[in-house]
Every structure is written in C-alpha cells, then in structure tokens.
Amino acid sequence: MYRLVYLALAALAVVALLLSFFDLVGPDPFPLVATLAVLSAVCVGVDAAAQRVLNLPWRLESSLITAHILLFVLRPTIDLVGLAGIALAAAVASLSKYALAWRGRHIFNPAAVGATVLTLLSLVWPALGASSWWVGTPALAAPVILFGLAVLLRTEKVRVVAVFLVVAVAVAVIRVAAQYQAAGVEIDGLEVFWQVLWSSPFLFLGAFMLSEPLTLPPRRWQQFLVAAVVGVLAGWPIPIGEITLGQERALLIGNLVAFAFAVRTAVRLTLISRGDPTPSVRELTFRVHDRLSFVPGQYLELEVPHRHPDARGTRREFSIASAPADLPLLKVAFKEGSSTKPQSSYKKALAEVGVGGELAITGVWGDFLLPKRAAAPILMVAAGIGVTPFVSQLAQLRRSGDERDIVLVYVASDAAELAYRDDIEASGARVVVFTRDRPADLPAHWQWARGVRLDADGLVQVVPDISSRHAYISGPAGLIAELAPALERARSITTDAFSGY
Known part of the structure; x- marks a missing residue:
C-alpha cells in the first residue's frame, strides 16, 4: 500500500507540474519543484533520524507520502521564509508519527497535523504561509479521481469515501445556498453543486487522507460515521477566531472520533x-x-x-x-x-x-461477523485456508454454549488439505466437504459431496434451504464469483476475499 499510494501521489504531482506550465493550477512550476524538494528532504531526514533513534524499520515511501500530501495542501513558494514554514510543517508532520502516538500507532493524520500547526503559526507570523488546498481545482479533479480510485479500490474504502463526499458536498451546497439567500442573490443549485464538487479539495481529502487505514476505526459502520463527521465539518467549516474547522482540522476531529472507537495499539x-x-x-x-x-x-x-x-x-x-x-x-x-x-x-x-x-x-x-440473533440460520462456505475465520467463530460459539443452526461447506483440493478437522467436529456444525478424494473417517454430521460440481447449482443441491440462511463465504475472489448466483438466494451475503501473503 505504501508503494501504491506514493506512486499515485507522485503521478499526481507530475500532472500538476505539467498543468502549471499552462497556468491551469495555482502554483508556478519552480515553486512546485522547490516546495516538493524541501518537503521530501525534511520528511525523509526527520523520519530516518526518528526511526534510527527508536530502532524502527525505515519506510522511505511513508516519508515521501507525507511530503507529497503536504505539497497539495500547503502553498508552494520560493520565498525563503515561506520555505522555512514549509520545512517546519514537514518536520511537525513527521514528528507527529512518533510524538502523537499511542503505543506505536499514530493517532492523527501526519500531514493534517503539520498543516494545522503551520496555519496556527501563520496567525502570528503570516510570512510563514498556511494551508491553501490548491489541489481543489477543476483541472486536477479528473487526475485525483483516477489515482484516488486506484488507492481506494486497493484499500476497499470506496464506500467510506463516497459517504464522505456525499455529506461534504451536500453540506457545502446547503451552506452556499444559505449564504446566497441571505445576500438576496439567486442561485442555480446544479451549478453550485458542480462547482463545489470540482473546485473543492474534498476529492483529494477523501481519497488520500481520510482513507488512511491506520487512522480509521475497525468496523465499517464506525468508518461511515467518521466519514460523515469529517464531511459535515469540511462542508460547513465552523469559524474559530481567525481560522475555521475546515479540511485538515475536520480530519483531525475525525481521527479523534476514530481513536475513541478503536484500541489503536501495537x-x-x-x-x-x-x-x-x-x-x-x-x-x-x-x-x-x-x-x-x-x-x-x-x-x-x-x-x-x-x-x-x-x-x-x-x-x-x-x-x-x-x-x-x-x-x-x-x-x-x-x-x-x-x-x-x-x-x-x-x-x-x-x-x-x-x-x-x-x-x-x-x-x-473486519466486519466478517456472524449475526447477533442466535436463531438466524447460517451458511459458511470456506475454500482452503479461508476456513480460519470460521474456525474462530465455531470455537467461540462452542466455548460460550451458543447453539446455532450452521452448515459449513468446506472446499479443499484433496482430503489431506482439510485443516482444523478436530476443531470443526467439536463444534457440532453440519459439514459438507468438496474434495477430489473421499476423506477418511468422516464424523456422522459430515458429508462428502461426491459427484456434485461446486457451482451455483451444486451449492443449492447440498444446501437446499439456502434461501433461509445468512451466507458467509471466505476464499479466493474467483470462487466467490462462481457461487454468486446461488449465494444471491440467501437472506444476506457477507464475503471475505483474500489473495495470499
């Protein structure tokens, strides 16, 4: 993930540099290059020193990610005092990974911390510069979406960021409409919507900062709540003195909400x-x-x-x-x-x-969790090592004395590859085994699906009451796709796809 995010941000920086030659973005080419050079040097240097002192593995990509995010958040410059402010923000961002941490895990998004500190200092020393979020421009909207999607698809955070965008854009449109109405000016709602979507930094904030897995809570509904909180605060910035709770400060508050949900410990x-x-x-x-x-x-x-x-x-x-x-x-x-x-x-x-x-x-x-209602019938479909989450669930049910109607369809290349047979047998769950050869000494409540092809029709054949069950499937994405037509008949479907280690 570090490599992917870095490459996406680096590609976005190249696009921004090319656009700067045609005055399609705010900064000029030379300030862009100078600012990125300072940010990269400081982030890499501070991270390397801190990780050496703390005896931690050095991750060059992590340093460069922080530098590139700050490039799009701060105001690029070639002014010496301004570059000093840029360097200060980079140093603070990198140090926050270690100083603002709880037992090895940073609490806040580092780039948001650096940008916030510089913005606060600019209230006293304006020449230092402040956050500007110049990335929020129509010329960069398409590249941000393209490279951001590559990251979000890999982290499986598309829906979380979609919630943030819907909330942030909706709140921002309402805010602008309220301001126009107060001023007695007519408003074109559709025009305001497109302007907010393409000309705001919401796309970048969501794709490259909010989506950071290390600052999101573990459960999906918690992630949605954090996304909504950040969306509201970013869409309608609350004024606090000379600054507002917008953009990076909104994200910091979201980080706090996420931290309250999760035990962020190593x-x-x-x-x-x-x-x-x-x-x-x-x-x-x-x-x-x-x-x-x-x-x-x-x-x-x-x-x-x-x-x-x-x-x-x-x-x-x-x-x-x-x-x-x-x-x-x-x-x-x-x-x-x-x-x-x-x-x-x-x-x-x-x-x-x-x-x-x-x-x-x-x-x-993870949200690969069984229904809370004990009476809900369950179908588990496991391919190979995909059985491990089910082993954990069945063992906990047995330990707690919670009896449930469970059918486990266990797929393996051959009988010798059926892992955790004793643990599964002890649970008392009904098991249907799909292997090329017949497993020896099958327990009374186990069945070998001899002659049945493992596809949608075969699954319905061995589990005829699938429509009454909540289906859980853990295994390769190809198997999930193969069984999808049958699983769609279940009361619900929860998947846990994996690609190895």
Whole structure:
C-alpha cells in the first residue's frame, strides 16, 4: 500500500507540474519543484533520524507520502521564509508519527497535523504561509479521481469515501445556498453543486487522507460515521477566531472520533510454536503480551520487520484462527506458496522467525461477523485456508454454549488439505466437504459431496434451504464469483476475499 499510494501521489504531482506550465493550477512550476524538494528532504531526514533513534524499520515511501500530501495542501513558494514554514510543517508532520502516538500507532493524520500547526503559526507570523488546498481545482479533479480510485479500490474504502463526499458536498451546497439567500442573490443549485464538487479539495481529502487505514476505526459502520463527521465539518467549516474547522482540522476531529472507537495499539507477540495442520498449511501460535480485543471473524495485520523489503512491504493481513476465549494465545494460519513462484521478502522473513521471536500486531479490523440473533440460520462456505475465520467463530460459539443452526461447506483440493478437522467436529456444525478424494473417517454430521460440481447449482443441491440462511463465504475472489448466483438466494451475503501473503 505504501508503494501504491506514493506512486499515485507522485503521478499526481507530475500532472500538476505539467498543468502549471499552462497556468491551469495555482502554483508556478519552480515553486512546485522547490516546495516538493524541501518537503521530501525534511520528511525523509526527520523520519530516518526518528526511526534510527527508536530502532524502527525505515519506510522511505511513508516519508515521501507525507511530503507529497503536504505539497497539495500547503502553498508552494520560493520565498525563503515561506520555505522555512514549509520545512517546519514537514518536520511537525513527521514528528507527529512518533510524538502523537499511542503505543506505536499514530493517532492523527501526519500531514493534517503539520498543516494545522503551520496555519496556527501563520496567525502570528503570516510570512510563514498556511494551508491553501490548491489541489481543489477543476483541472486536477479528473487526475485525483483516477489515482484516488486506484488507492481506494486497493484499500476497499470506496464506500467510506463516497459517504464522505456525499455529506461534504451536500453540506457545502446547503451552506452556499444559505449564504446566497441571505445576500438576496439567486442561485442555480446544479451549478453550485458542480462547482463545489470540482473546485473543492474534498476529492483529494477523501481519497488520500481520510482513507488512511491506520487512522480509521475497525468496523465499517464506525468508518461511515467518521466519514460523515469529517464531511459535515469540511462542508460547513465552523469559524474559530481567525481560522475555521475546515479540511485538515475536520480530519483531525475525525481521527479523534476514530481513536475513541478503536484500541489503536501495537500489540506485542511472542511466537511459541509452529504447526502444520495440512501438508501446505502453516500455523503460528503466539502469546499476546498486551491488551487485545477482537470479535471472531476479524483479521489482524502482522508486521515482520526485515531488511530490504520488496514492493509489498513488511505487513500482511491474516484471519485470526483462534477464539477470543483462547487469549492470551493467538493463532493464525496461512497456505504455503508454490515452490515454482518467487517468494516475497515478507514470506522469507516470516519463515526465519523462530520460537521465542517477537513480532507485533499493528491493528485488528473486519466486519466478517456472524449475526447477533442466535436463531438466524447460517451458511459458511470456506475454500482452503479461508476456513480460519470460521474456525474462530465455531470455537467461540462452542466455548460460550451458543447453539446455532450452521452448515459449513468446506472446499479443499484433496482430503489431506482439510485443516482444523478436530476443531470443526467439536463444534457440532453440519459439514459438507468438496474434495477430489473421499476423506477418511468422516464424523456422522459430515458429508462428502461426491459427484456434485461446486457451482451455483451444486451449492443449492447440498444446501437446499439456502434461501433461509445468512451466507458467509471466505476464499479466493474467483470462487466467490462462481457461487454468486446461488449465494444471491440467501437472506444476506457477507464475503471475505483474500489473495495470499
């Protein structure tokens, strides 16, 4: 994600530079280049020094992302005093990642912190400059949408940012209409709408700042609420003295709301054992040293610091395979990749972590949660290692004595790849197994779907009452698409697609 966001922002900076030669954006070419050079040098320098002192892995992309966001938020200049203000904002932004943090996780969007501090200082020393959000111009609207969508699709935050945009634009249009009415001026509502949408910084704020996963709460409804709060404050800035609660200050308040929802901590772990549930599945069991709270079905982000990480970075997401009742023990499992494909630097580093090695969880997220109503019949469809969130859910139900009507359709390449058989059997759930060969010693409530093709018709054949069930499917996106026609008959569908680690 760091690499993708950086490349998107760098491409946007190139577009802005080209447009500046034709006076289609506010800044001129030379101030743009000079400002980006100062921002990059300061952000990289401060981050490198802080991470060296704190013995943290250095992420060049993180520094450059902060620099590029500030480029579009602050007012580019070649004035020496103005560049000093630019440098100050960059230093504050980078330092906020470590100073304004809670047990390893920053609370606020760093660029928003830097821009806010510079704006406040400009009230005393105007020559330092302030935030200007010059990115909010019609000429940059299309590039922001294009590059922003690339980021939002990857982070799966399109709907969250859409909520923000709808609220922010609607509130801004109402605000402008109220001002025109108070002045006795006629207003063209459609014209105001397009002007607000294309000429405001809302698109950039949503795509590249609000969408930051590290400052959003874990649950989708919480993310929607934060998006709405930021949208209201950005759309109708509240005046506070000589400044307003607009744009970056609106985002900072949203960050506080998100922080109130989530325990934003880096949870320390110690690896206590490795296991092989199947020939191709590896299991890691950790002991948790800090407070950790999760709901069965959620996933964690595990950081494995290592030298020279590749483009995919040092973090990966894993569904939690153990139940909350198992804490302080925590389990994750993953499928070993093919020997014919090159291994990622992350996979190699994780393989080298020995028993007793210490790692950290950077967060817990997800809405792959069972219905709260105990009487709701459930269909679980798991492909391979996609069974892990269901293992957590079934184990927690068994521990709590919560009996539910559950059917698990378990898909694996062959019988030897059926992981967690004992845990699933202990839950008492009815299981339909799709494998090429017949599994040995199937429990009484397990069924081998011999001769049934795993497609929409086959799923209905083995689960004829699918229309009465809430469907949950965890596995590759291709399988989800294949079964979509049958799953659409269910009362609801919740998916958990993954692409490996």
